[in-house]
Amino acid sequence: AQTIHQWPVAEIKAVGSPLSLGCTIKGKSSPNLYWYWQATGGTLQQLFYSITVGQVESVVQLNLSASRPKDDQFILSTEKLLLSHSGFYLCAWSPDWGQDTQYFGPGTRLLVL
């Protein structure tokens, strides 16, 4: 069975500080990977997707960047946090071909002060 893990579980960071959030998928090779952001009380906004190692496409940047250094790893980062970055960050994966269902990780709660 596939498992998806996100770290950290939660973060409190200062405005202007750097950020790195991680996501790992186990039990599935070559998954499609996605980052979503959810403001408190808001909808899910897709940020990035990746279909292979080293390749990431931006949907909405929000002064964030993403990388896929390994087949099973997806990283979301920024050098300078803004207050507007606060929210719930979700990583998701989907099978590589022919199916579109997304499976979400447990998420990381970020509070920027």
Place this chain on the structure above:
Amino acid sequence: GDSVTQTEGLVTLTEGLPVMLNCTYQSTYSPFLFWYVQHLNEAPKLLLKSFTDNKRPEHQGFHATLHKSSSSFHLQKSSAQLSDSALYYCALSDGGYQNFYFGKGTSLTVIP
């Protein structure tokens, strides 16, 4: 561009009454439609996904029918349970694997 519209931001129902949450969409392609459910402080989980044929997906008593003529994928359940209280998102995939579009979500509260 593709989009999903969910009506009724907040819905409160008495236990035992039927549930219907509306979802309409716009898409250039023949999309896949999904319903996700998110309980408090948890990640969204897939509830239902549309089929390419006319089958009606069902899960945990919920069902939804894709009507291409009206671009709708409404979520229904015959009898609401207290445990159904959650945030429900309708979502659309353009048939590839890149872009997913989520509606604004409908918060369902079931009261005794």
